[in-house]
Amino acid sequence: MEFRLFKKAIYFFLILLYSNNCSHAPAINETYDFSLVNTINIDKIADYPKRPGSGQIMEDNLSFIFMKNGFNVSQIMSNNTVINLNDEGENNLSLSCTLTEYTDRETILIPYRVEDRGSIETTITQSSESNGDDQNAIATTSTTTTTDGGSIQESRKLEYTQARVGMILKLKDEKTGLLVWTHSYWYSGIELSSTAQICARNSVGLISKLFNN
Amino acid sequence: MKNIIKLIRSSLIIIITSISLSIFAYGQSEDHLKRAISAMETGLFDESLKQLNLALSDNPKNAQVHKLIALLYEALEKKEKAIKAWNDCIRYSKDQSIIKEAKIHLNYLNGI
Incomplete structure (x- = not known):
């Protein structure tokens, strides 16, 4: 658990360092x-x-x-x-x-576009089985992660300056x-x-x- | 046999109706965008914003429209609304150049 937090802290620090360098x-x-x-x-x-x-x-x-x-x-x-x-x-x-x-007068195109950035869905299922004796209860946890990459739909383009x-x-x-x-x-x-x-x-x-x- | 023909006919009617409705919806949005651009280029920023918001109601995930709204709010010196529009632009855009532009504007508006 602590290792995970430490790992997250390192990622956060690296992202911060990278964003500062890119500023x-x-x-x-x-x-x-x-x-x-x-x-x-x-x-x-x-x-x-x-x-x-x-x-x-x-x-x-x-x-x-x-x-x-x-x-x-x-x-x-x-x-x-x-x-x-x-x-x-x-x-x-x-x-x-x-x-x-x-x-x-720089012309920029406005494509009429619908961008779906996708999503990550995580489902955590927890179940427990007991034989009546509370001390011997069995707990099961399962995690399912679904990743949707998204899509881009584009139609005609309009111009503005x-x-x-x-x-x-x-x-x-x-x-x-x-x-x-x-x-x-x-x-x-x-x-x-x-x-x-x-x-x-x-x-x-x-x-x-x-x-x- | 008659039932099958009826089924095919009703399916075709549904398909044609849905295609027509989607073309109509896109046409409506495009009209709003065209009106917004014309208004913007003649300096009618408030009218332009009104049209862009109507276009957004049909397609709220269009990052380019959020960007244009942000630029208009900046021109009207409505800082908070501009910040919100730039954040929406970042949320819905995959184009790195637009995201970079939005970040430059947000840095300026937030006084960084």
């Missing part, structure tokens, strides 16, 4: 001291192919969300956006963003060139503008955690 958490240089950062300079963001203005929209979204998160944002150096963190800090970081996706925005962000120390934080993220939605904003919000939220703002 889309950012990569961080653990040795870097983020409390010594003076400013973050947001590099010009290149437009996504055939999407003029997409880079500027994402840059504006990032500035907006940084401000919403309580950071001081300025745009004095040749139109570049600068996030001011700590006046006593010695290091400056540059934030670069590459748009990996910026589409609002969906927005999808993806990006890769990198924070680099300007003096040493050391990459201190990087993250890739994508999000989908019905409207392109709100999807881009959610992408920016998520990324800035993660950057904010580095500076405990």
